[in-house]
Amino acid sequence: MRTKLGVAGLPADLNRIATLGEELGISLVLLQDGPCTVDLPDGFSALSLDFSHDELHVMAALKAASLAGVWVADARYRERIESLAVRFGWPHLRGDGEENQSLVPNAQLFTVETLTQIAAQSSDSLPIPSWVRMPCADGDTSCMRVEHPSDLSLALNTLKKRRTDGRLRIQPAVEGTVFRLLAFKTGPDLMPIDVVEESVTSSVYRVPLGVVMPIDRSTPLYEAMVAQSEVVNRALSSGWGYVEMEFVLQDGEVILTDVQAPAAFGPDLRAVVYESQGIDLYRAAMECALGRVPDLTSTCDRGAALTWLLTRSGIVTGFEGVVSARQLDGVETVHIVAKEGDILGHVVDRASRERGGYILATGDTATEAWEHLEAARVQVWINTSPALS
Numbered sequence: 001m002r003t004k005l006g007v008a009g010l011p012a013d014l015n016r017i018a019t020l021g022e023e024l025g026i027s028l029v030l031l032q033d034g035p036c037t038v039d040l041p042d043g044f045s046a047l048s049l050d051f052s053h054d055e056l057h058v059m060a061a062l063k064a065a066s067l068a069g070v071w072v073a074d075a076r077y078r079e080r081i082e083s084l085a086v087r088f089g090w091p092h093l094r095g096d097g098e099e100n101q102s103l104v105p106n107a108q109l110f111t112v113e114t115l116t117q118i119a120a121q122s123s124d125s126l127p128i129p130s131w132v133r134m135p136c137a138d139g140d141t142s143c144m145r146v147e148h149p150s151d152l153s154l155a156l157n158t159l160k161k162r163r164t165d166g167r168l169r170i171q172p173a174v175e176g177t178v179f180r181l182l183a184f185k186t187g188p189d190l191m192p193i194d195v196v197e198e199s200v201t202s203s204v205y206r207v208p209l210g211v212v213m214p215i216d217r218s219t220p221l222y223e224a225m226v227a228q229s230e231v232v233n234r235a236l237s238s239g240w241g242y243v244e245m246e247f248v249l250q251d252g253e254v255i256l257t258d259v260q261a262p263a264a265f266g267p268d269l270r271a272v273v274y275e276s277q278g279i280d281l282y283r284a285a286m287e288c289a290l291g292r293v294p295d296l297t298s299t300c301d302r303g304a305a306l307t308w309l310l311t312r313s314g315i316v317t318g319f320e321g322v323v324s325a326r327q328l329d330g331v332e333t334v335h336i337v338a339k340e341g342d343i344l345g346h347v348v349d350r351a352s353r354e355r356g357g358y359i360l361a362t363g364d365t366a367t368e369a370w371e372h373l374e375a376a377r378v379q380v381w382i383n384t385s386p387a388l389s
Contacts, residue, residue: 002027005290006047006067008081009074010038011282012267017073018043020283026290029065031077051080059087071289075140075263091291093185093241093261103232103259107171112160126152129173131206133258134159134166140262142349143206145173151204158348174257176250179215181225182273183243184284185261186293190233190243193279193296195225196272197366198246199307205348210307211268212366212373213276224254232259240288242281266350268306268358275332275362276304302362303369307377309336309356314384316342321379325359328379330372333360338382356382 008031011017018041021028028044030036036046047065049058062084069090070081085092102109126146132155134142142162144155159168178200182193196213200206215222225247232245242265246258265281273279278299287294316338326334336357338344347353359376363369 003068003290004029004066005286006031006062006065006070007044008070008072008077011073014038014044015041017282017286020280020286024283024286026068026286029067031070033077055083059084062088069289069291071286072263078263091240091289093239093243093288094237103235104169104171104256107169110168110170112156112164112166112168126170127172130170131173131257132156132159133169133171134163135169135260136162136166140350141258141260143258145204145206146170147204154204171257174248174250174255176248176255179221179225179247179249179254180211181229181245181247182269183229183245184288184294184296185233185236185239185241185243186288187240188238190229190236191294191296192226192229193273194277195222196269201310201347201353203347205346207347207349207353208268209310209353210305210373211272212303212305212370213272214301214303214366221249221254228254228256232256240291242285242288266354268308271333271360272304272306275360276300276302302364303366304360304362305366305369305373306358306360307373308353308358309377309380309382310347310353311338311344311356311382312384313345314343314386316340316344316382317385318383320381320383325376325379328372328376330361330363330369331359331376332362333358334376334380335360336382344382344384 003026005026006029021043030044030046031049033049033051035048040046049061051058072078072081082092126149130146132144132146136142142159144158146152146155178198179195180198181195184191194213195215196211197215198208199210201209229245241261243261248255248257270281273281279296284294284296318340322334322336325331338356344355345352359373361369361372361376363372
């Protein structure tokens with residue numbers, strides 16, 4: 001009888017997940033809050049869970065399913081599955097981010113309520129400029145930049161919408177090139193995949209905009225980040241799952257600025273890692289959910305770069321340069337999400353970032369991939385007109 005892996009939430013590409021399940025020799029069980037309304041590919045069955053009932057009702061249904069583990073494909077299920085994983089002994093990684101905050105140097109931790117009191121009493125407790133971060137239930141981290149103590153209320157109110165009971169971290173806003181080390185936690189060990197260079201929006205809302213990889217692994221920069229990741233890992237609790245560590249290179253110094261365990265991968269990261277190294281993050285995450293050490297062996301080694309297409313706020317009126325950009329050397333994908341008539345606003349989080357679309361390019365090196373990406377980006381325009389209030 002095949003091992004069963006639960007898949008919590010509907011993945012973006014069911015057919016791809018079904019193929020991976022076949023490669024891993026496992027059966028997949030789609031777990032959803034409510035009945036399944038889509039046609040499932042071979043290798044999938046469905047189990048409807050009613051989370052409005054008490055936990056014992058849900059546990060009884062899961063016990064009958066005889067699952068060896070659960071992979072969270074939809075971040076909205078993270079907290080629910082994490083508590084159940086403890087009960088059933090499934091491999092899992094804590095995703096609330098609270099314990100990870102203490103690993104970041106020069107970070108002040110406040111509860112939402114306490115922070116309000118501190119801001120009212122004295123501005124001296126705030127490093128200016130600062131980043132105000134909130135670890136969210138899905139393991140990701142929301143981040144806003146504060147240039148003046150009076151801006152704190154905006155950051156506070158915005159971040160509280162994502163998690164009303166979380167803790168805020170305030171840290172000096174470090175200026176420099178942003179890097180992100182990607183890894184999988186396998187019990188007590190950490191298995192780095194690679195390091196990507198990341199660009200972020202320049203507004204108060206610090207949202208990732210693009211990634212490029214690989215960086216030169218023979219450099220002291222790469223070695224310094226891997227060495228710091230090993231120190232951080234020793235402070236992390238044992239578990240199975242995906243981990244990211246953010247670093248900023250400032251005046252030659254590599255500074256750790258964030259540690260998080262996102263529950264789900266965006267299409268940008270999946271695509272760049274696969275095009276550059278041939279590693280499927282979905283497959284690795286599914287293996288970790290079963291307590292298996294994933295195979296992170298690179299099957300290729302080339303540069304890959306991706307950027308999200310940002311637009312001016314307004315009503316989408318048309319598109320320019322999409323066809324011609326797709327024909328350029330090294331351009332793998334020009335993916336347009338927006339449609340004529342859509343109303344787009346400012347980018348304040350990942351969801352608003354992803355409403356436009358993205359461009360993915362490759363090359364023999366990371367530098368060449370970025371050059372191909374830039375050549376395509378200057379051609380593609382999503383035209384908007386002001387929206388009437």
